[in-house]
Amino acid sequence: MSDPVLVYSRFPKSLMVRIGEKFDLIDAGGKPPSTVFTKEQLANVRALITAGGQKLGGDVMDMLPKLGAIVCYGTGYDGIDLQAAKDRNILVGNSPAANASAVADLAMTLMLAVTRRIIPGDQYVRSGGWASAMPSPQMAPLMGMPGARIGVYGMGAIGRKIASRAAAFEMNVGYFNRTKYDDLPYTYYPTLDALVEWCDILMVAVRAGADTQHIINAGMLKKLGSNGTIVNISRGSTIDQKALIAALRDKTIAGAGLDVYEVEPHKPDALSEFPNVIVTPHIGGHTLEAHQGMQNCVIANLTAFFASKGMANPVM
Amino acid sequence: MSDPVLVYSRFPKSLMVRIGEKFDLIDAGGKPPSTVFTKEQLANVRALITAGGQKLGGDVMDMLPKLGAIVCYGTGYDGIDLQAAKDRNILVGNSPAANASAVADLAMTLMLAVTRRIIPGDQYVRSGGWASAMPSPQMAPLMGMPGARIGVYGMGAIGRKIASRAAAFEMNVGYFNRTKYDDLPYTYYPTLDALVEWCDILMVAVRAGADTQHIINAGMLKKLGSNGTIVNISRGSTIDQKALIAALRDKTIAGAGLDVYEVEPHKPDALSEFPNVIVTPHIGGHTLEAHQGMQNCVIANLTAFFASKGMANPVM
Numbered sequence: 001m002s003d004p005v006l007v008y009s010r011f012p013k014s015l016m017v018r019i020g021e022k023f024d025l026i027d028a029g030g031k032p033p034s035t036v037f038t039k040e041q042l043a044n045v046r047a048l049i050t051a052g053g054q055k056l057g058g059d060v061m062d063m064l065p066k067l068g069a070i071v072c073y074g075t076g077y078d079g080i081d082l083q084a085a086k087d088r089n090i091l092v093g094n095s096p097a098a099n100a101s102a103v104a105d106l107a108m109t110l111m112l113a114v115t116r117r118i119i120p121g122d123q124y125v126r127s128g129g130w131a132s133a134m135p136s137p138q139m140a141p142l143m144g145m146p147g148a149r150i151g152v153y154g155m156g157a158i159g160r161k162i163a164s165r166a167a168a169f170e171m172n173v174g175y176f177n178r179t180k181y182d183d184l185p186y187t188y189y190p191t192l193d194a195l196v197e198w199c200d201i202l203m204v205a206v207r208a209g210a211d212t213q214h215i216i217n218a219g220m221l222k223k224l225g226s227n228g229t230i231v232n233i234s235r236g237s238t239i240d241q242k243a244l245i246a247a248l249r250d251k252t253i254a255g256a257g258l259d260v261y262e263v264e265p266h267k268p269d270a271l272s273e274f275p276n277v278i279v280t281p282h283i284g285g286h287t288l289e290a291h292q293g294m295q296n297c298v299i300a301n302l303t304a305f306f307a308s309k310g311m312a313n314p315v316m
Numbered sequence: 317m318s319d320p321v322l323v324y325s326r327f328p329k330s331l332m333v334r335i336g337e338k339f340d341l342i343d344a345g346g347k348p349p350s351t352v353f354t355k356e357q358l359a360n361v362r363a364l365i366t367a368g369g370q371k372l373g374g375d376v377m378d379m380l381p382k383l384g385a386i387v388c389y390g391t392g393y394d395g396i397d398l399q400a401a402k403d404r405n406i407l408v409g410n411s412p413a414a415n416a417s418a419v420a421d422l423a424m425t426l427m428l429a430v431t432r433r434i435i436p437g438d439q440y441v442r443s444g445g446w447a448s449a450m451p452s453p454q455m456a457p458l459m460g461m462p463g464a465r466i467g468v469y470g471m472g473a474i475g476r477k478i479a480s481r482a483a484a485f486e487m488n489v490g491y492f493n494r495t496k497y498d499d500l501p502y503t504y505y506p507t508l509d510a511l512v513e514w515c516d517i518l519m520v521a522v523r524a525g526a527d528t529q530h531i532i533n534a535g536m537l538k539k540l541g542s543n544g545t546i547v548n549i550s551r552g553s554t555i556d557q558k559a560l561i562a563a564l565r566d567k568t569i570a571g572a573g574l575d576v577y578e579v580e581p582h583k584p585d586a587l588s589e590f591p592n593v594i595v596t597p598h599i600g601g602h603t604l605e606a607h608q609g610m611q612n613c614v615i616a617n618l619t620a621f622f623a624s625k626g627m628a629n630p631v632m
Contacts, residue, residue, distance in 0.1 A: 010449075014456075101462045101486060108485075109432050112425035116603075121596040122435060126588045130581040130597040133326075140330075144603030146417045168484030169424075170417060265446040272442045280437040281446040287432075287460030 003306060004044055006033060006064070009051040011073065018295045019049070023302055030054075034063055047305055049298060052076035052094060053208075053235055053264070058084035069305040071298050074285055075099060075158075077315045078208040078235055086316070093301035093311035097157040098293030099285030104161030104205075106284045107233045108169075110257025111150075111201055114229055114278050115142050138275050142254075143200065143227065146170035151199030153192060154206030154234065155181060162203050174198055196223045201231065208235030216240065221247040229255045233284045236261040245270045248277060259284050319622060320360055322349060322380070325367035327389065334611045335365070339618055346370075350379055363621055365614060368392035368410060369524075369551055369580070374400035385621040387614050390601055391415060391474075393631045394524040394551055409617035409627035413473040414609030415601030420477030420521075422600045423549045424485075426573025427466075427517055430545055430594050431458050454591050458570070459516065459543065462486035467515030469508060470522030470550065471497060478519050490514055512539045517547065524551030532556065537563040545571045549600045552577040561586045564593060575600050 005023045007016060010030025019025065026045075028036045045064045050056055052072035056079055061067055070080055072094040085092050113119065120138035124130050150166045152159045155177035163173050163186055173186040176195040180188045189195035192215065196202055202224055206212050216230070216239040224230060230253060232239055241262045247253045248271075255276035264282055266272070272279045285294060300312035321339045323332060326346025335341065342361070344352045361380045366372055368388035372395055377383055386396055388410040401408050429435065436454035440446050466482045468475045471493035479489050479502055490503040492511040497504075505511035508531065512518055518540055522528050532546070532555040540546060546569060548555055557578045563569045564587075571592035580598055582588070588595045601610060616628035 102460045105428060105461050105485060106432055109425070109428035109434060112421060113429050113434050116422055116425050116596075116599065118425060118429050118594065118596060119435060119438060121599055122594050125582055125595040125597050126584055128584045131583040133581070139597065139599070139602075141602045141604050141607055144418045144605045145421050146605065165481075165484045168481045169421060265449070266441055267447040268442055268444045278434065278438050279441040280432075280434060281441050281455065283432065283437055283455070286455075286457045288457050289460045289462065291457055 003046050004041070005302060006037075006042075006045045006048040008033065008048045008056065008060075009054045009073075011049075011051070015073070015291055015295070016049075018292075019298055019302075022299055025049075033060070047071060047302055049073055049302075050079070052079055053260075054079045057081040058088070061085065061088050061090060069093065069301070069311065071301045071305075071311075072315070073294055073298055075103075076208065076235065078237070080315075082316055091305065091311045092315045093297075093305075093313050094315050095294040095297030096313050098297050099290040100157035100161050102287040102290035103158045103233050103284035104165060105287075106259055106280070107158070107162050107203055107205065107231050107257075108165050110231045110233070110259065110278055110280070111203070111229065112145070114231070114255045114257045114276065115145075115201075117142070117276075119278060120275050147172060148201060149174065149199045150201040150203060151175065151189070151195040152186070152203045152205055153177075153195060154204070155179075155184070156205065156207060158233070159203070159205040160184075162205055166203075171201075192220070193223060196220050199224070200227060201229050204230065204232040204234045204238050206234050206238060208237050212238045214238070214240040214243075216244070218243040218246065221253050224253050226251055226254060228253045229257070231257040233259045236264065236266075241271065248274050319362050320357070321618060322353075322358075322361045322364040324349065324364045324372065324376075325370045325389075327365075327367070331389070331607055331611070332365075334608075335614055335618075338615055341365075349376070363387060363618055365389055365618075366395070368395055369576075370395045373397040374404070377401065377404050377406060385409065385617070385627065387617045387621075387627075388631070389610055389614055391419075392524065392551065394553070396631075398631070407621065407627045408631045409613075409621075409629050410631050411610040411613030412629050414613050415606040416473035416477050418603040418606035419474045419549050419600035420481060421603075422575060422596070423474070423478050423519055423521065423547050423573075424481050426547045426549070426575065426594055426596070427519070427545065428461070430547070430571045430573040430592065431461075431517075433458070433592075435594060436591050463488060464517060465490065465515045466517045466519060467491065467505070467511040468502070468519045468521055469493075469511060470520070471495075471500065472521065472523060474549070475519070475521040476500075478521055487517075508536070509539060512536050515540070516543060517545050520546065520548040520550045520554050522550055522554060524553050528554045530554070530556040530559075532560070534559040534562065537569055540569050542567055542570060544569045545573070547573040549575045552580065552582075557587065564590050 007027040047069040363385040
């Protein structure tokens with residue numbers, strides 16, 4: 001129990017309580033560890049806990065000469081330089097699927113809340129607009145779910161849960177994924193372009209990486225079209241955010257539900273000014289059960305590592 | 317085409333366009349018809365269109381001596397004095413199930429948006445609270461959907477659609493209804509009290525009437541409990557709104573998603589001040605397809621009536 005585990009990213013303290021009962025945590029709180037701890041302290045660190053989306057390259061690894069394990073809290077590990085870790089014999093683990101239901105649920109929440117105009121509707125009541133019969137252009141009826149075409153981009157654990165939920169809403173479900181799964185009752189589209197051309201709602205549920213950087217660009221948003229809504233619960237890097245702002249401004253698309261951003265935390269900007277957009281603070285995996293599941297995975301990964309058994313949930 | 321049809325309630329003009337192409341509408345816009353039209357004009361009215369929740373008693377019927385048909389736009393007809401209509405040989409029709417999917421979808425939207433704190437989350441991003449790492453008590457994680465207990469009160473067309481959607485969210489589904497349905501894969505509770513005692517989320521989807529007036533009272537809210545959330549897409553009359561405000565103020569329950577109110581349109585009050593409540597302006601059936609379906613029913617009812625064939629969709 002004496003081995004210190006570095007908490008690299010900024011996490012609410014409450015999320016580290018259970019892990020802290022089993023391991024000796026030293027918390028950098030999202031700051032460069034060298035500004036918070038002495039060289040001697042860092043020299044003892046054999047394992048760290050990070051948020052998978054946060055950049056963690058060879059330079060950081062080199063500040064921790066004994067580092068042997070990078071444990072991601074959550075499913076993603078796109079911020080980790082996997083090659084640099086491999087070169088240094090550092091294992092990388094994550095919490096696969098522990099938050100899949102919670103993230104899929106948030107994807108559905110955003111889709112529904114955007115298309116049913118929940119926030120303008122709530123404001124219409126709270127402001128007295130409804131009581132005084134004020135005209136409200138945001139409250140014009142939109143397409144409902146039954147029969148609407150939902151395109152799921154990325155058919156991993158989260159994508160599958162989005163698809164099964166969407167089917168219960170009587171939606172027409174299509175997907176694009178590198179692999180076509182013959183066990184799934186949904187229509188496969190051979191390219192992302194074809195999926196986006198077809199769908200009314202685009203659900204971005206793909207694993208982020210260099211190959212998906214800005215894959216949703218101006219051309220793709222044009223294909224989504226003026227009745228189209230985009231929901232992103234994956235990573236902000238998948239969408240060219242400037243192109244998204246332009247598409248919303250020009251009404252190239254109808255609306256957006258976003259939980260993730262190119263830079264997080266996201267600062268108020270043009271994106272957060274639109275009434276037909278919902279912006280949430282990266283809360284996809286933010287339920288009691290999902291956190292418990294993710295903490296279990298972190299504990300399992302650290303326990304296995306300190307017992308010299310590798311990672312319980314290795315990403316490579 | 318010469319028979320005038322009275323539009324009794326206040327409807328957005330856009331909803332009456334298709335009906336107006338087939339019938340000669342005279343629109344009272346929600347005002348007492350006698351203040352808008354002459355006695356002679358009202359004497360010719362054989363049919364009227366109303367919102368089922370709006371009070372329509374024998375006194376109004378008596379102002380329309382030739383009235384033979386009351387056609388409700390939507391599923392509900394709780395505002396109509398059915399006995400008074402019967403005594404006057406006036407037929408009453410509605411739009412059964414035309415908006416069931418849309419209303420069930422809104423019920424799910426409210427449940428998800430309240431429990432995932434979508435509105436506080438959106439404000440946290442828009443206000444810059446997230447960017448500046450402001451503490452936000454509203455953003456503490458709550459129970460997610462998988463495994464949560466949803467109690468559906470009323471297993472009509474809407475209740476069934478709520479239940480099937482909830483099952484896709486991996487929820488534990490129970491219901492109370494006057495009739496137990498052996499074809500449904502959900503747990504039946506023999507009383508509303510038992511259902512409320514059991515569930516985390518209470519979905520009020522019962523048909524409103526004298527027997528359900530304030531059926532959700534202070535005692536029932538206490539049974540729902542401090543982790544419980546209530547969603548009402550039925551009618552405001554089912555909930556004792558004062559008791560609900562007290563229960564929210566005292567944290568007797570965790571939150572509420574409301575689309576309907578004791579008095580509509582609802583004026584801003586204590587109810588619309590809570591951050592853990594979402595108030596929408598009675599938009600359950602408010603999608604393009606649901607409106608089209610309801611208009612089809614209104615047209616079918618009026619067409620049948622003027623052809624002396626009764627009501628296409630009679631409520632009695």
